[in-house]
Amino acid sequence: MNLVDELAAWPSERVTGMIADMQPRHVEAALHREERTLPDLAALLSPHARAFLEPMAREAQRITRRQFGRVVNLYAPIYLSNACTADCLYCGFAAQSGMRQRRVTLEADAIRAECRALAEHGFQSVLLLTGEAPKMTPLSYLEDAVAIAREYFASVSIEMFAMDADAYRALCERGLDGVTLYMETYHRPTYEQVHRAGGKRDYEYRLDALERAGLAGARRLNLGALLGLFDCGVEAFWMAVHARHLQKACWQSAVAISFPRLRNTPPRFGIPAPVNDADLVQLVLALRLFLPECGFSLSTRESASFRDALFPLGVTMMSAGSSTRPGGYATYGDETLEQFEIQDSRSPEEVVAAIREAGYDPVWKDFDHAFFLG
């Protein structure tokens, strides 16, 4: 069954109703099962699960250590461009966001300078990002950018607009190994409201993009919803359906989930369904219990103290020392338009020290999945 049909079986009313119907006994039963079902996940996402956060945290920690050991993989984003012709209401890069700072697209020399600056900190994994401006960043540009980044890093992923299978294949041939692509919201009416212009308006093309990438050779697939656009419990349920689908359809790829939470938005956009810290903790724990083998990523959108509290409970990847501006590490400083304001502004060295302090190993180069998935 394709993903569109799988999700069609779980409309928001059905998921909301299932979550609302769950009782404490369902939460307890879900906690004690080794393999959990979608109704178990609904129980763990329900209001009654709030009284069980401590046992959920213990179980999440046990599962995470069993699956991943005591390690946190570190990566850094490199923004290649902040040009964008799309109009997503929540984003500072949107063509109509009203943000006036400088827009640039890095040339090869600047990409090298950014890579060098991050490699000097010890990073071996990077995420290359652009807006949606195919004339400024055509496939040939992206192929060259991936090839340059591979000169410096063992692992190169992208977070960009949805592409066709041939484009993903071409990028994999230049050394790409991962694709991050957030659906933003799986709730189609909300999706249509917040994506006003650009190729991103095509819901189904975006929904299928990670599967195309996996089948084209990307060995790491990272999905997520932009938390704050719609009810976060329902989005978490849909993310789980998406993750399970990808694990089956792209069995040679490692599937991971990110938890980007909307915080500061452009002045024209208020956050429709704000997510507080307790909501986010419950969601991470519930998904960890349902998806033991998925990597979980938490970016510098979250504060230092929140990230430090959460990584022992299920998070396996963290960005560090991030800039969300093109050229932000070595080329333009803070002259260029940033996508969003980061909350954890610690240096990579400070993040490493905090991870060690908690008894975990920071890992710069994560080859585990590459080895056993071949």
Ligand code: SF4
């Ligand atoms: S979310 Fe992406 S496509 Fe949408 S405006 Fe921002 S950069 Fe452009």
